[in-house]
Amino acid sequence: MIQVNTHILSASQFTRANLEALFDLANQMIPYAKAERITSVLQGALLANLFFEPSTRTRLSFSAAFSRLGGRVIETTDKQSTSLTKGESLRDTARVVSGYADIIVLRHFQAGAALQFAEASRVPVINAGDGANEHPTQGLLDIYTLQKELHAKNKSLNGLRLALVGDLKHSRTAHSLLKLLTLFVDIHFTLISPSTLQLPNDLVESIEEAGHTVTIAEQLLPHISEVDAIYMTRMQEERFPHPQEAQQYRGRFQLNRNFYQRHCQPDTIILHPLPRDSRTEAQELNEDLDEHVNLAIFRQTDNGLLIRMALFCALFGVTDRVERFTHPVPWRSE
Numbered sequence: 001m002i003q004v005n006t007h008i009l010s011a012s013q014f015t016r017a018n019l020e021a022l023f024d025l026a027n028q029m030i031p032y033a034k035a036e037r038i039t040s041v042l043q044g045a046l047l048a049n050l051f052f053e054p055s056t057r058t059r060l061s062f063s064a065a066f067s068r069l070g071g072r073v074i075e076t077t078d079k080q081s082t083s084l085t086k087g088e089s090l091r092d093t094a095r096v097v098s099g100y101a102d103i104i105v106l107r108h109f110q111a112g113a114a115l116q117f118a119e120a121s122r123v124p125v126i127n128a129g130d131g132a133n134e135h136p137t138q139g140l141l142d143i144y145t146l147q148k149e150l151h152a153k154n155k156s157l158n159g160l161r162l163a164l165v166g167d168l169k170h171s172r173t174a175h176s177l178l179k180l181l182t183l184f185v186d187i188h189f190t191l192i193s194p195s196t197l198q199l200p201n202d203l204v205e206s207i208e209e210a211g212h213t214v215t216i217a218e219q220l221l222p223h224i225s226e227v228d229a230i231y232m233t234r235m236q237e238e239r240f241p242h243p244q245e246a247q248q249y250r251g252r253f254q255l256n257r258n259f260y261q262r263h264c265q266p267d268t269i270i271l272h273p274l275p276r277d278s279r280t281e282a283q284e285l286n287e288d289l290d291e292h293v294n295l296a297i298f299r300q301t302d303n304g305l306l307i308r309m310a311l312f313c314a315l316f317g318v319t320d321r322v323e324r325f326t327h328p329v330p331w332r333s334e
């Protein structure tokens with residue numbers, strides 16, 4: 001299992017054994033996540049949720065996960081309202097906040113910020129996205145979801161054929177997911193992006209060094225017809241030096257029901273870390289697929305809660321105490 005009291009900064013910290021233990025624990029979290037059972041195993045613990053970039057699901061799911069385990073949450077939601085605008089260093093902020101809380105979740109716009117923050121923090125730090133670098137907990141929930149979806153189709157992560165589509169240069173969720181997937185065997189990755197937005201070279205090399213195969217392409221067809229799963233990503237407008245530059249790529253890849261039915265295998269799983277860009281000119285993942293049985297995006301978000309609860313239990317070393325601190329749910333009718 002993941003070591004107690006450790007920082008979670010990169011997906012490369014994880015082993016196959018870690019993942020298996022974490023996924024088992026995530027499965028045990030289901031009744032607590034749905035509030036069919038209540039546990040107070042983290043009663044008295046405080047999470048500082050520090051978000052210096054926009055977020056909906058990551059921030060709320062970390063907060064919900066900690067609260068569902070009986071802990072409490074303090075938070076900031078943007079840079080403007082903090083002393084970072086007064087020139088305070090990340091180190092000082094880390095040192096200060098780690099005196100208030102027992103664990104910190106950090107989202108920051110600079111690659112490497114989580115590491116810098118962790119070095120000055122006296123409590124564990126979880127990286128909830130640092131610039132275009134990594135987003136390890138999203139990678140964990142993505143691979144957890146992918147494994148479940150594949151299992152339901154009698155397939156497994158070993159031997160997977162996966163297409164990653166979109167802005168692979170800036171997509172930190174794709175970076176973390178790929179690092180986790182290299183732990184498995186014999187995966188074929190098809191990396192579909194404009195040539196200027198390709199996956200960073202060091203990542204491509206590490207995939208190949210781990211014994212997997214890679215195809216690099218700039219178009220969906222014909223590659224999209226040969227995969228078990230598609231991981232769509234948004235053009236990460238905010239990471240371009242000039243946001244106007246992103247405009248030329250908007251709408252480059254569009255997956256909709258008609259396209260899917262014509263070109264994809266009927267059991268191809270569709271994933272997206274969200275948010276998807278639903279503006280008319282973008283629409284990398286059309287809402288007309290929302291009722292499709294293979295669209296896993298809302299199962300990803302549900303699973304995010306389970307993974308984050310499991311991670312908190314592991315980091316606090318309370319995995320075998322969750323059950324003992326279970327209470328009846330007073331607001332549910334008997």
Ligand code: NCD
Nearest residue numbers: 058129135173234273274275
């Ligand atoms: C992603 C992120 O912030 O990196 N969102 C998320 O956390 N689920 C992806 C994105 O913003 O496109």
